[in-house]
Amino acid sequence: MSTNPIVYMHSDAGAPQLSGLAGSLTALLDAILVTGYGVGAEAKAPAGWSLEFSGLNRRAYRNDAVLGTGTYFSVDDSDTVSGGNARAAYVRAFEQMSGVGLGVNGAPTVARMANGDTWTKSRALSGASRPWWAIATSKWFYIFIDAGATGLDTAAPYFAGDINSDVQGDQYCFVVANGLLGAPHTGSTSLESTKLFHARARASDSVSDALGGYILRGVSGAPGAVPVCLTVPSTAPSPTTITSFGRLGGAYPSPVNGGLFMEELLVREGPYLHRGRMPNCYSPQHNLAFSDLEVIPAVSALSGATVVAKAHLSVGAVTATSGGQLLFDVSTGVE
Template sequence: MDTSVKYFTSAMANAPVLSGTVGSMIALLDACLKDGFDTKTLTSLVVVGGVATATYTGTHASLVDGVVQIAGVTGGPAGFAGLNGEQKITGMPGATTRTFATALPDGTYTGTITMKVAPAGWLKPFSGTNLAAYKSADVASTGMLLRVDDTATTQCRVIGYEAMSDVNTGAGPFPTTAQISGGGYWPKSTVATSAPVAWVLVADGRTFLIHIAPGLPQSPSFMQGCTRGFGDAIALKPGGDAFACFLSHSVQPGSASMYDSALDGTQASGYAVFPRSFAGVGSAAQHFCLPYTGQNILSGADSTFGSFPSLVDGSLKLSRRYFATTVTTAPPRADCPGLVSSPQTLLFDSFRMNDRIPGAGAFAGRTLVALNPTQASMSGTPTTGNTGASFVDVTGPWR
């Protein structure tokens, strides 16, 4: 099974905690992008009929469609070493068991075997006190870096660079100082406390999307959030686009207001910024992230195709999203990996963060996980008028 896409969420047992405290965003990104988390020593690993069952004591963070990393298999039937490495979870038959598919022979596999939630395979080449720079490890990537300043409580500052020599020094910034001094904003929480917020992070080796509901510590009903991300878009230019790397950010300093131009929201300004134009010239170029259905409206609160479920066939209508330099006239430059939106209304009535649906049509064979983007304050009561639903593909591959 393809394991290129990694799915993480605050709903996992033993998941990293994002909160209104200094350093919590970097701790989350470290765990999901480069380290993995929740290592457990297995009490047994047994294969029967193409299904491997991992048994452990206590709880484990892994979920169905998530990816774990197995290590320490040193004995068993022929080919036993093939159980080491990344495996996609297909079942949770009990509180202390996880299953995954394998082509290896039936039998008991031995060794001091460990299992952890697998990281997305990114690098952290530079760091400082509550500062970090992340980079894809994929040799096919654009090689751009994301600098995260996590020295504040309720939000962090983010900026991309074409190259860096240390955590405080870089060349080719996006956004530029003229576009927003100090970099863009990502929310963590609307309150400066250790109360956890809800989040979903989905990544492959070149892009990650992160959806955060920062108002949750104020009220259980404040479940709406915004979707941001960083990494290589799927370039549409023949011959490639060496600068097709995006950073989605807010320009608002208050966490509750950081929904502006989110990847699945109404695009008021071009706050998905690329290091240069598709021609490879100039400096940071601002882009809009739009659905292929043609309307610049919040996903799941978009009346283009009517309400959900469709009055004609009862279906959920879905669309990929793309990046362009203007809302109305510029051609698509690149697709946004993994993100799926809906040109229908009333989706907030039907889908909540982490709900799973089977894909259909162009998304057949894929599992989609729901998010709840908003176009209103993230510390207020959501409604079907200001909050919708988008989806992220957790099956992959994205490219």
């Protein structure tokens, strides 16, 4: 079980490779979440999830039930869903599961997406490797996938796991990021649709389906997943002005303190209704200040923690406003 974040990357010794073949994502998640990979000094330990159910290129993982919610994360990478293909895998969270693909109270709901959301692995139906980068603990993981092999700085971000909820004892705070909204990948050269870190929605904006992701239950606690999106504490410009977190900001280093300013990413399920915060993830208040995967040590705003900058692209074609940057705290463990 890992309470401290572990960083994983396609170029690590012994790392599994991701491609447009069935089973490549489940093999990757097996390694990151459950088994680890590599040997000796270069070995990477697993994040500490359990593998609850397994079938041919299908899995049900579960995050830590003591530190976390013990939610199940179902992945169908089998290329057997009618109309689907191996360019993307189908994903859904469940409160309870009894077998591969068999669960109750899913996020997203079956009514919203019959087979689950679709996370893109590769634009090509081939065994060509696609770069990826991930950070994970026993409660959550982020993964960035360069499905078009255009550069890891253009990778699409995904997330599954518990957020830092502001609801005391919250057992339903597991979030699954949106991908292609259940649609198969057509092989298009346009950017994969992933919206969790896309629209810088303002606190007063409404939340709708397909805007960012789904949380297992709303703040009322009633059964049924609800959509969520992200915002920042400061007033954000309209999404037509800037579309990605970490894209717009002042000079770095800041003339105020000679250092770094950043904001928590708030998870919102309605106007002014903030459920919690994304774990170990921040939006810099600077305009693309760092190179991709640059390490920034001793950040005073995080009590001296180390952060890693990760560039990403969001939704639609690559434009002047679609690329952003996130900062991940790689020092602070989960509780």
